[in-house]
Amino acid sequence: MDSTHLLGDADRTAQLLYFTTPSITADGRHLVAVCEGGDGNPNIVALDLESGEERPLTDNRDGTLKSYVYFRGNPRRGLGKASISLDATRGVVYYLQGDELRRTDLAGRSRVLARIPEDQVTAFTHVSADGRRICVPTTDARALEDDTVDGKRAGENFVGGKRNEIISDKPSYDIDARVRSEGLSSYIRIFDTQTGELLRCERVRGAWITHVQFSPVNHDWILYNHEWPSECGIRRLWLWDGATHRRLRTEGRGRSRDDWTCHEMWTADGRWIIYHGKFADGTAYVGRVSPEGGDNVEIALPEAYRRYGHFTAGTMHPEWLVSDGYWHPEGGAENGLWGGEWITRLHVDWESRRIEWTPLCPHHSLWDCQDSHPHPIFDARDAFVYFTSNYGGGRSVRRVAVFR
Structure with a gap:
């Protein structure tokens, strides 16, 4: 099948919101994305998928906010590209502009809800299914200080006759080790989406939390992670039920401390948490676990499926996943540096x-x-898959029909 171009080009890039939040409204009418022109200022836009009308939702002129994953960003200034969450049912977008937590509707009417403390850095946020709470994970800012970004050329690719430099954005030190050795903390901050009141602030010592996700059926349950941790196979996945913190994967195949796990997300019915990674012997797998703990099922992928990707759960079909990696046609040419090439x-x-x-x-x-x-x-009906691609030089948002 061919995919359809929706937004973005070589002069103005476009990308989906992070995959833990929707980018499409529940009625399938609007796409919410991040666009960035030559001035280096990212902004949030809404595209009407029926009329083609595009509406800016923000007017950011201060660049990108420094946060996870945007280590090169501006401290306490700019749009938090990692902070954007869409309430797909109500058409409300939440984001950080510097220290300000803001909300906007699809007409671009925005207001400030709250402020994040000056001594904190942020990451990916999440809004509850009932639209009443927004969770913002923060970490003591010391975790990202003195962060000399590698900045070395990691490789080159030639696609469409153009050379594309591959640049590392990761700091050149171990953030997880700093957090643990210096006694730093992360905080799970929950705000009221109407008043901006801070409802809860749960301190998690010795953790670098970058992903938070409300259960789709119980807004007191929050799935969260430890980012880039040592012993990633057993330290990555956690659930906070409002009272206790539970580790969701305690062992894997072989020596669990030598495998790794990442990209956890809820299934739409809230019954399971999906994740993936690699076993200690290098075999890739995709797994699921009950939020109650235990009942882990992990399916090893074929030996040839080694090109990295993500797995995202279906909406109407809990048995469906979509991936951007691993599968590849036998004998087909491969581009890219290390990730897969097929949806x-x-x-x-x-x-x-x-x-x-x-x-x-x-x-x-x-x-x-x-x-x-x-x-x-x-999308909400599992009719289309939306994705980001920078094939040919520009970054754009595209979609493909699941069935034809």
Whole structure:
């Protein structure tokens, strides 16, 4: 199948919101995305998918806010590209502008809800399914201080006759080790989406938390992570139920301290948490676990499936996943630096541990920075998959039909 271009070009890039939040409103009418022109100022836009009308929702002129994953950003100034969450049902967008937590509707009417303390840095946020709470994870700012970014050329690719430099955006030190050795903390901050009142502030010592996600059926449950941790196979996945913190993966195949796990997310019915990673022997896998703990099922992928990607759960079909990596046509040419090149729908039979892979289209994105990760997501009806690609030089948002 061919994908359809929706937004973005070589002169003004476009990308989806992070895959833990929707980018499409529940009625399928609007796409919410981040666009950035030559002035280096990212802004949030809404695209009417029926009329083609595009509306700016922000007027940011201060660059990108420094946060996870945007280590090169401006301290306490600019749009938080990692902070944007869409309440898809009500058409409300939440984001950080510097220290300010703001909300805007799809007409661009915005207001400030709250302020983040000056001594904190932020990461990916999440709004509850009932639209009443927004969770903002923060970490003591010391965690990202003295962060000399590597900035070395990690490789080159030639796509469409153009050379694309692959640049590392990661700091040259171990943030997890600093957080633990210096006794730093992260905070799970929950704000009222109408009043901006801080409802809860849960301190988690010795943790660098970058992903938070309310359960879709219980807004007292929050899935969260430890980012880039040592012993990633057993320290990555956590659930806070409002009273206790539970680790959701305590062992894997072989020596669990030598495998890794990442990109956790809820299924739409709230019954399971999906994640993926690699076992200690290098075999890739996709897994699920009950939020109650235990009942882990992990399906090893074929040996040839080694090119990195993400897995995102379906909305109407809990047995569906979509991926931007791993599957590749036998004998097909490979581009990109290290990630996969195809958008693929998966039908997963967890009981028999079998996966049926259905390729939808190539994305050919280069994976050369966080913003070019395809991060595919289903719409609310599982009719389309939306994704980001920088194939051919510009970064754009595209979509492909699940069935034709």
